[in-house]
Amino acid sequence: MAIDRDTVTRVAFLARLDIDDAQKDAMTHDLSNILTFVEALNDVDASGVEPMTSVVEAYAPLREDKVTDGGYPDKVLKNAPDRVQDFYAVPKVVE
Amino acid sequence: MSNALDLTLAGALSAMDKGELSSVELTQAYIDQMAATKALNAYITETPDIALEMARASDARRAGGQTGIMEGIPVGIKDLFCTKGTRTTAASHILDNFVPTYESTVTSNLFSQGAVMLGKTNLDEFAMGSSNQTSYFGDVVNPWKTSDGKNRAPGGSSGGSAAAVAAKSALATTGTDTGGSIRQPAAFCGITGIKPTYGRCSRWGVVAFASSLDQPGCFGRTVEDNAIMLRAMAGYDPKDSTSIERAVPDYRAQITGNIKGKKIGIPKEYRVDGMPAEIEKLWQQGMDWLRDSGAEIVDISLPLTDKALPTYYIIAPAEASSNLARYDGVRYGLRVEGVDLDDMYAKTRGEGFGEEVKRRIMIGTYVLSAGYYDAYYNKARRVRKMILNEFLDVYNQVDAILTPTTPSAAFTLDDAPSDPVTMYLNDVFTVPASLAGLPGLSLPAGLSSEGLPLGLQVLGKPFEEGEVLNVASVLEAAAGFQRL
Numbered sequence: 001m002a003i004d005r006d007t008v009t010r011v012a013f014l015a016r017l018d019i020d021d022a023q024k025d026a027m028t029h030d031l032s033n034i035l036t037f038v039e040a041l042n043d044v045d046a047s048g049v050e051p052m053t054s055v056v057e058a059y060a061p062l063r064e065d066k067v068t069d070g071g072y073p074d075k076v077l078k079n080a081p082d083r084v085q086d087f088y089a090v091p092k093v094v095e
Numbered sequence: 096m097s098n099a100l101d102l103t104l105a106g107a108l109s110a111m112d113k114g115e116l117s118s119v120e121l122t123q124a125y126i127d128q129m130a131a132t133k134a135l136n137a138y139i140t141e142t143p144d145i146a147l148e149m150a151r152a153s154d155a156r157r158a159g160g161q162t163g164i165m166e167g168i169p170v171g172i173k174d175l176f177c178t179k180g181t182r183t184t185a186a187s188h189i190l191d192n193f194v195p196t197y198e199s200t201v202t203s204n205l206f207s208q209g210a211v212m213l214g215k216t217n218l219d220e221f222a223m224g225s226s227n228q229t230s231y232f233g234d235v236v237n238p239w240k241t242s243d244g245k246n247r248a249p250g251g252s253s254g255g256s257a258a259a260v261a262a263k264s265a266l267a268t269t270g271t272d273t274g275g276s277i278r279q280p281a282a283f284c285g286i287t288g289i290k291p292t293y294g295r296c297s298r299w300g301v302v303a304f305a306s307s308l309d310q311p312g313c314f315g316r317t318v319e320d321n322a323i324m325l326r327a328m329a330g331y332d333p334k335d336s337t338s339i340e341r342a343v344p345d346y347r348a349q350i351t352g353n354i355k356g357k358k359i360g361i362p363k364e365y366r367v368d369g370m371p372a373e374i375e376k377l378w379q380q381g382m383d384w385l386r387d388s389g390a391e392i393v394d395i396s397l398p399l400t401d402k403a404l405p406t407y408y409i410i411a412p413a414e415a416s417s418n419l420a421r422y423d424g425v426r427y428g429l430r431v432e433g434v435d436l437d438d439m440y441a442k443t444r445g446e447g448f449g450e451e452v453k454r455r456i457m458i459g460t461y462v463l464s465a466g467y468y469d470a471y472y473n474k475a476r477r478v479r480k481m482i483l484n485e486f487l488d489v490y491n492q493v494d495a496i497l498t499p500t501t502p503s504a505a506f507t508l509d510d511a512p513s514d515p516v517t518m519y520l521n522d523v524f525t526v527p528a529s530l531a532g533l534p535g536l537s538l539p540a541g542l543s544s545e546g547l548p549l550g551l552q553v554l555g556k557p558f559e560e561g562e563v564l565n566v567a568s569v570l571e572a573a574a575g576f577q578r579l
Binding site: 003007008011012013014015016017018019020023027030031033034035037038039040041043044046049050051052053054055056058060061063075076078079080081082088090091092093 | 192193194196292293294307333336337339399401402404405406408409416423424425426427428429430432433435436437439440441442444445446448450453454456457458460461464471473474475476477478479480481483514515516519530531532557
């Protein structure tokens with residue numbers, strides 16, 4: 001399916017991806033090609049098939065609900081671009 | 096020992112056991128070779144000091160009678176595995192200053208079995224690619240040369256890991272395989288690589304691409320080397336809820352070379368249009384080798400084979416777009432300031448991710464967005480289930496499957512496909528087994544007319560890596576492939 005430039009702009013906002021205007025035409029072209037490619041699945045009748053959740057027989061493991069790890073904010077925050085005390089710091093979000 | 100670099104992993108273990116070689120000597124030889132082959136750009140980060148320290152500790156353990164499965168073996172680690180205290184980039188600008196404070200389970204398993212880390216190998220950015228050309232840290236050059244003098248791609252995404260083993264700048268390396276990222280570069284670089292069953296190796300501490308497909312595995316010179324290393328890497332890990340609680344067998348002991356009476360399936364749908372005659376011929380040769388060893392060749396059909404790539408290019412980007420949402424400039428990695436928080440997110444991600452990663456995030460976001468989720472994502476999950484069922488049905492008739500690994504030999508870096516969809520077609524033979532979570536191995540079995548390696552792929556039943564390795568060992572012995 002071909003998509004247009006406006007769709008690319010909308011999806012880029014949903015993905016929080018800055019795509020400059022010069023790149024948008026190429027992106028529109030490439031995404032249209034990829035979406036056309038995956039449309040081959042329209043030929044497959046998959047009605048009555050449950051969508052796959054896991055390739056192997058898996059079960060959700062359970063454990064006792066208790067704290068098993070933690071208590072080292074310096075390790076957790078070591079790679080943070082910005083921190084204030086033991087918190088991640090972000091640009092102001094409330095006026 | 097002057098020819099330390101020529102030893103296989105099994106050979107090096109044996110030489111060290113006999114006292115003919117120390118891990119420090121072996122490791123130093125690899126450090127020298129890493130320097131001599133630097134132009135290949137197989138490594139993003141070299142860690143010779145760590146390597147020598149680990150090698151000294153290994154020699155001390157060996158002297159004390161303690162030897163692990165990988166004791167003293169110098170390995171390269173794909174730069175997608177978090178290594179405590181050593182920068183881990185996923186070949187992305189967005190993580191180029193990231194130093195993990197923890198160790199991935201797979202590397203931790205390897206190191207506790209005695210492996211020595213030489214460095215972190217190059218890859219496609221976030222493992223998204225089939226040529227290693229999406230790396231922020233530049234192209235990797237395939238060590239195989241042709242008379243035209245043009246540099247060839249090593250394949251991807253684990254291109255650095257494959258090139259390092261081929262160029263002998265690592266004795267073995269780790270890789271990860273989401274749609275073919277171990278098997279395709281192994282084929283391009285003329286070495287052996289295995290992707291085990293999904294759930295066999297822990298994904299904990301591996302930078303996530305598409306979580307329902309990602310699976311760690313390894314590269315080595317021989318089938319036996321793969322068997323040794325895989326055993327050291329694999330095992331249940333409570334920290335990865337998709338890892339499977341199942342005993343890891345001694346894969347090396349499962350390589351008997353006896354395949355009498357085994358049934359090997361040949362899927363007719365893998366004879367794709369435009370497949371070069373030399374690949375068709377190699378495949379036929381592989382069938383003959385197996386038949387000569389007592390196996391029965393069985394024609395099988397996997398009718399949905401041509402739907403595997405379209406399925407993959409919905410599921411993998413969908414999962415990637417969700418996994419990569421974590422790179423937001425707040426907790427780790429690059430931050431590019433903006434006028435407000437949303438602008439900071441968008442600028443950070445716009446500058447931090449490369450083109451292919453952006454394309455996949457966009458596709459993933461699109462197919463998961465309101466109004467499209469059912470038509471694309473749920474449809475793909477249904478077809479994926481049908482692809483798995485096709486394989487499981489076929490495995491009622493056969494023990495393993497033989498196919499070519501790739502539809503061509505390594506392309507040149509200059510002539511690599513610029514159109515994304517054409518590049519995706521490289522993985523036409525590897526993606527189906529990824530969708531089904533099956534174990535698969537590629538081994539070098541012959542040369543193209545230009546003198547480049549061509550690979551054969553062996554696929555097995557879930558958790559039957561031993562069977563895969565055993566069938567591959569028969570092909571390896573028959574092919575007598577001359578490594579670099």
